[in-house]
Amino acid sequence: MLLKPFTFLAALLFTLGSLSISFAFPNFQAPNGDLLRRQGIEDSTVSQAGHGVDAPPPPGPPSFTGLKLVNDRDHPWKPLRKGDVRGPCPGLNTLASHGYLPRDGVATPTQIVNAIQEGLNMENTAAILATYLGHLLNGNQVTDLLSIGGKTPKTGPPPPAPAHAGGLNVHGTFEGDAGLTRADEFFGDNHSFNQTLFDKLVDFSNRYGGGFYNYTVAGELRYSRIQDSIATNPQFSFKNVRYITAYGETVFPVNFFVDGRVTTDRKLSMEDAASFFRDMRFPPDFHRSDHPVSNQGVDQVIAAHSWLPGGNADGKVNNYVVDPTSADFEHRCRLYDRVVEGVVGLYPSPTGILKRNLIKNLQYWYTAVNVSLGGCTQLFPFGQL
Numbered sequence: 001m002l003l004k005p006f007t008f009l010a011a012l013l014f015t016l017g018s019l020s021i022s023f024a025f026p027n028f029q030a031p032n033g034d035l036l037r038r039q040g041i042e043d044s045t046v047s048q049a050g051h052g053v054d055a056p057p058p059p060g061p062p063s064f065t066g067l068k069l070v071n072d073r074d075h076p077w078k079p080l081r082k083g084d085v086r087g088p089c090p091g092l093n094t095l096a097s098h099g100y101l102p103r104d105g106v107a108t109p110t111q112i113v114n115a116i117q118e119g120l121n122m123e124n125t126a127a128i129l130a131t132y133l134g135h136l137l138n139g140n141q142v143t144d145l146l147s148i149g150g151k152t153p154k155t156g157p158p159p160p161a162p163a164h165a166g167g168l169n170v171h172g173t174f175e176g177d178a179g180l181t182r183a184d185e186f187f188g189d190n191h192s193f194n195q196t197l198f199d200k201l202v203d204f205s206n207r208y209g210g211g212f213y214n215y216t217v218a219g220e221l222r223y224s225r226i227q228d229s230i231a232t233n234p235q236f237s238f239k240n241v242r243y244i245t246a247y248g249e250t251v252f253p254v255n256f257f258v259d260g261r262v263t264t265d266r267k268l269s270m271e272d273a274a275s276f277f278r279d280m281r282f283p284p285d286f287h288r289s290d291h292p293v294s295n296q297g298v299d300q301v302i303a304a305h306s307w308l309p310g311g312n313a314d315g316k317v318n319n320y321v322v323d324p325t326s327a328d329f330e331h332r333c334r335l336y337d338r339v340v341e342g343v344v345g346l347y348p349s350p351t352g353i354l355k356r357n358l359i360k361n362l363q364y365w366y367t368a369v370n371v372s373l374g375g376c377t378q379l380f381p382f383g384q385l
């Protein structure tokens with residue numbers, strides 16, 4: 001089961017840019033704006049829900065992309081309130097709990113791109129790739145809102161089935177099996193922090209990283225979580241979007257959750273890992289990376305245990321069958337093709353503002369795909385504007 005390491009995934013889950021904003025969310029309108037800027041964004045632009053909006057182009061990179069204190073006075077951590085939504089992504093959860101994203105967990109793609117650039121210094125192209133992937137598969141294309149967790153009326157009236165606008169928790173879209181600290185959908189809860197899995201992350205960090213999580217630990221844990229799912233999940237699926245993102249997300253804790261003042265031998269302490277993964281909270285005095293980052297280190301993870309995409313066949317455990325048609329690191333444009341096919345499956349015959357925004361959002365996503373993957377033939381399933 002072999003594949004060659006590559007560097008494209010900067011693309012898919014993720015590449016960079018630059019913007020120094022006097023405050024992070026220029027599009028956010030609120031009556032008491034000064035207070036909100038001091039304490040982060042309280043809530044999504046719920047007033048939009050129910051109304052069609054013209055999907056705006058994604059933000060560019062910030063002008064300042066250097067080291068910065070991000071656990072600051074303007075972005076205090078706050079506990080969840082009733083109705084606040086969180087999901088499988090510890091990065092987005094943390095940004096929402098500090099008010100870089102609306103604290104209720106419902107956001108526009110523009111807010112997400114701005115937040116992951118501002119709060120965690122994700123590179124611009126990577127930020128657009130990840131955000132629009134999630135939005136196209138799980139967001140509401142009419143209201144331009146995405147839940148970072150489960151389905152909520154706050155994203156507005158649901159689109160016609162089979163589309164769902166169900167948020168990032170929806171299994172088999174962006175969220176998938178063999179997560180680091182989230183269980184497989186087959187076991188019931190695919191999005192909450194799972195202490196047993198976190199204990200495994202700690203164990204592997206002790207065994208392979210001297211008590212810290214680093215790229216070596218990431219390589220071992222990635223492989224082991226695949227083997228866990230093969231042995232226990234009869235519905236294990238590990239292909240296309242999930243195959244690519246599963247590798248990217250293993251390096252994120254090193255690239256994004258280690259304080260930016262540490263520039264050599266970057267490794268994540270278990271205390272700080274728990275802070276992000278479990279508590280959705282920046283460690284005290286946390287500084288973001290001193291330069292824009294994406295999926296650096298992923299080649300090392302891939303090379304540690306090469307593995308091809310596939311899944312358990314016939315509903316049986318220990319029955320992993322490779323899928324030669326899946327996207328992999330040698331066939332990255334298949335990822336683009338599969339996602340577009342998935343979007344068409346969700347929206348077989350869109351009309352009006354829905355169709356218009358689908359065309360726009362696919363165009364925005366393709367622009368980032370083209371930079372990151374290069375050479376993928378653009379598809380226009382809904383026509384062009």
Ligand code: HEM
Binds near residue numbers: 089091112127176245
């Ligand atoms: C700086 C930005 C980001 C960071 C640091 C980050 C970090 C992570 C990490 C470490 C995981 C693995 C969690 C685990 O398996 O326990 C993860 C999962 C996930 N992230 Fe993010 N992420 C970022 C941006 C995004 C964006 C923009 C989206 C989509 C809009 C997204 C959606 C997801 C989803 C759906 C999962 C679950 C995948 C799975 O099934 O394991 N993330 N993220």
